[in-house]
Amino acid sequence: MGTTTNARSLRALDPRARALARRRVDERAVVVARRARASIAPSTTSAASSSHSHHSSWASRDADVVAWARDAWAVSLERDDDVIDATLGRGRDALACAKMCPEGVVYGFDVEPDAVASATMAFERAGIDAERARFEERCHADALEEMARTRPRAFGAVTFNLGYLPGDEDAKTRAKRRRTNAKTTLRAVSAALECARVGGVVTVVAYLKHEGGAEEHEAVREALRASPTKSWTVTERRVLNRNAAPVLYVARRAAE
DSSP states (O other), X not given: OTTOOOHHXXXXXXXXXXXXXXXXXXXXXXXXXXXXXXXXXXXXXXXXXXXXXXXXXXXXXXXXXXXXXXXXXXXXXXXXXXXXXXXXXXXHHHHHHHHHOTTSOEEEEESOHXXXXXXXXXXXXXXXXXXXEEEEESOHHHHHHHHHHHSTTOEEEEEEEOSSOOOOOSHHHHHHSOOOOHHHHHHHHHHHHHHEXXXXXXXXXXXXXXXXXXXXXXXXXXXXXXSOTTTEEEEEEEOTTSTTOOEEEEEEEOOO
């Protein structure tokens, strides 16, 4: 109370005292305002930075076919589902599936021995029980046709990320990598449709820029488009304003 100067107390003072009191009030107001700005500015800057970062991450995600595929798995998978990664690569997709299905087993296939080794190491680093990772150096068509015979409609998801083993810095090494192709991938996708359970998904990420990629993509597209509508819902997603952008196909089994 004693430190507060209001209009009534100012009127009770002589002119010189009133002027001094008003100046002190004004000075205190300036200090309060400065303190308020100082306390608000960092959070405002942080919020702006956070907003920009959030926008950037979504802008990147809007063109990420692999992220889209993972969204489809997350909707479909149960904790105890088994999953097939038909094109194992470095094991990133397989590991994502393993984390979504902590009580399930992930089967992975790839023709590149480096892929099997990389995926196995990725699972070890993540602390995934070795019993939950069944990886094999094998053609995806042969492997899935066997799975369709021995375990039909038993998997929550079957995933494909077509093309060749990623991550090689050396162009010569990259050029020597074996690529998936229309003939074997068509067999593999057809078998995958027999492996997915009711409510399960088959996801295919197809690339068009490498040699044979466009032909492979077209073969996959036609095969999935011919799936019976009573049993399957098939969607296609891509970025339209990018030349030869990769494509994600999601086939979801709706009924027996």
